[in-house]
Amino acid sequence: MxxxxxxxxxxxxxxxxxxxxxxxxxxxxxxxxxxxxxxxxDLALNLKYMIYQDRLILFNPFFxxxxxxxxxxxxxxxxxxxxxxxxxxxxxxxxxxxxEDYINSNEASLNDYFDIKxxxxxxxxxxxxxxxxxxxGKKLAKKKNLISQFKKLYPDFTVxxxxxxxxxxxxxxxxxxxxxxxAEGKHLDSELEAIKIILTNWDLLPCNGLKLCxxxxxxxxxxxxxxxxxxxxxxxxxxxxEIKGAGQIINHETAKALLNDYKYINREQDMGSAGIRQAKRxxxxxxxxxxxxxxxx
Numbered sequence: 099m100x101x102x103x104x105x106x107x108x109x110x111x112x113x114x115x116x117x118x119x120x121x122x123x124x125x126x127x128x129x130x131x132x133x134x135x136x137x138x139x140d141l142a143l144n145l146k147y148m149i150y151q152d153r154l155i156l157f158n159p160f161f162x163x164x165x166x167x168x169x170x171x172x173x174x175x176x177x178x179x180x181x182x183x184x185x186x187x188x189x190x191x192x193x194x195x196x197x198e199d200y201i202n203s204n205e206a207s208l209n210d211y212f213d214i215k216x217x218x219x220x221x222x223x224x225x226x227x228x229x230x231x232x233x234x235g236k237k238l239a240k241k242k243n244l245i246s247q248f249k250k251l252y253p254d255f256t257v258x259x260x261x262x263x264x265x266x267x268x269x270x271x272x273x274x275x276x277x278x279x280x281a282e283g284k285h286l287d288s289e290l291e292a293i294k295i296i297l298t299n300w301d302l303l304p305c306n307g308l309k310l311c312x313x314x315x316x317x318x319x320x321x322x323x324x325x326x327x328x329x330x331x332x333x334x335x336x337x338x339x340e341i342k343g344a345g346q347i348i349n350h351e352t353a354k355a356l357l358n359d360y361k362y363i364n365r366e367q368d369m370g371s372a373g374i375r376q377a378k379r380x381x382x383x384x385x386x387x388x389x390x391x392x393x394x395x
Contacts, residue, residue, distance in 0.1 A: 102187050106146040106157060111137065111302050117147065120154040120168045125326040127387055129222050129366045130165060130195040132331050134303050134323040138292040155180070162188040163391075166196045174207035181211075185394060193392040201390050212392040219370035220389035223378045224329075225363045230353035230381060237382055241346045248343030252312045257351045260307030260319065262300040268309070269294065271316045271336065278339040285369065293334060296321060308355060310337075310348050317341045318348035322356065329362040349381070 109117065118133050129135060136145060136156065143160035153169030164184060172180070177193070184191045193212075201214060208214060233242040249255070260268070272290055296305055303323070310318035318337035325331040332352060337344040356363060364387070368375040 102184060105148045105150070107148065109137070109141060109145040109147050111299060113147070114302060116149075117154065117156075124168050126168070126197070127222070127224070127326060127329055127362075127364060128195050128197070128389070129325065129331050129364050131168065132323065132325055132333075134296065134305050134333060135331075137299070137303060138295045138333075139288065142288070142291055142295065150180075157184070159188065161192075162190075163192045163194045165194055166200065171200060171203075174204040177204075178208075178211045181392070181394065190393070194389075196390040196392055198388045198390065208392065211394060213395055215391050215393070217389050217391060218386075220367045222367060222387035222389070223365045223381075223383040224385045224387055225365060225381060225383050227330075227353050227357050227360055227363050229384070230349065230363060231357050233350070235382075237380075241350075241381075244343040244346040245350055248341075248347050251342070254313060255317075255347075256311050257308055258311070260300075260309050260321065262297065264309060265294075265297045267316055268297060268319055271319065271338075275336040275338065289334070293321070296333075305333075306355075307334075308348065308351055310344065310351065312341070318344045320348050320352040322352060324360075325364050328360055329364055330356045330360040331364040331366065333366065 107113070114133065114137060117136060121131060121133055140156075140158050143158055146157045146159060148155050148157075150167070151169075153167040153172065155167045156165045157163075162184075164181070167177075167180070181191065181193060201208070205214070229238075233239075233245075269290075272293060276286060296303060305321055305323045307319060307321040309316055319334070320332060320336075321334040322330050322332045335345075335348055335352065337348050339345075353363060362384075365378055365381075365383075367389075368378055
C-alpha cells in the first residue's frame with residue numbers, strides 16, 4: 099500500500115453499493131458516515147476510497163482528511179501506519195470522525211503519535227424522535243404554541259413528500275431562504291451544490307423529504323435519510339423566516355414522518371454558528387455525539 103494513488107479510486111454513483119455495504123454492516127451514528135452526506139458534500143470534492151484488509155478507507159484529498167476506516171477496528175499501531183503512508187503524499191492529513199470508544203480504548207498508544215482533539219463545532223445533536231413529536235414540558239411549550247398559531251393562520255397548509263420533479267421549486271426556495279435569512283458565504287454555496295446533487299440523484303440515494311406549502315407556495319422543506327437501523331439524519335431543513343411558525347412546523351412534521359421507523363434523529367452539527375447552536379439546543383437533545391480528530395505531532 100506504499101503507493102497510495104495506485105489503490106485509491108475516485109468515488110462515483112456507481113460505487114454507492116460498495117460503500118453502502120460497509121456502512122450497513124458497520125453502522126455508525128456519526129453523520130459523516132452517512133451515504134447521502136458522502137455522496138453529496140464529499141463527492142463534490144473528489145471523494146476517494148479503497149478497500150484495505152476488508153476495511154473501507156474513505157479519503158477527501160481536498161482538505162485533506164481520512165475518516166476512521168469502516169470495518170473491524172484497526173489497532174492503534176495499524177492506524178498510525180496507514181496515516182504515515184498517506185502523510186508522505188498528502189501533508190498535514192488528519193483522521194476525522196474518530197469514535198469516542200476508539201479513543202478511550204487506544205488513547206495511550208495514539209498519544210505517542212497523534213494530537214487528539216475534540217471539536218464541539220462538529221458534534222452531532224441526537225434527539226428522541228418521540229420528544230420532537232410530543233414537544234412536552236415547559237422548555238418546548240413555545241414551539242408547540244407557534245405550531246398552533248401557524249395552523250390557525252394557515253388552515254390550508256399541506257405537507258407532501260418531495261419528488262425528483264420538485265428540483266426547480268426547491269432550488270428557487272433555497273435562494274428565497276437565503277434572502278429572508280440574510281445568509282451568505284462559501285458554506286451556503288456548498289450547501290446549495292449538495293442539495294442539487296441530492297435532487298439530481300434522488301432515485302439513487304436513500305433520501306426522503308417533505309415540502310410544506312401554504313396554498314401553492316412553498317414555505318419550508320426538509321431532506322433526511324437513514325443513519326442506522328433506529329436513527330435517521332436530517333440533512334437540510336429550510337423555512338421562510340417571514341412566516342411565523344414555519345420552522346417549528348417543518349421540524350415537527352419531519353419528526354412525525356420518522357416516528358414509526360426511527361427512535362432517534364440526528365440533526366448534525368452546528369458548525370460553530372451561535373444561531374444554529376441556540377436553535378438546536380432549544381429542542382433539548384438527549385446527547386451530543388463527540389467528534390474527534392487526529393493530527394500527527
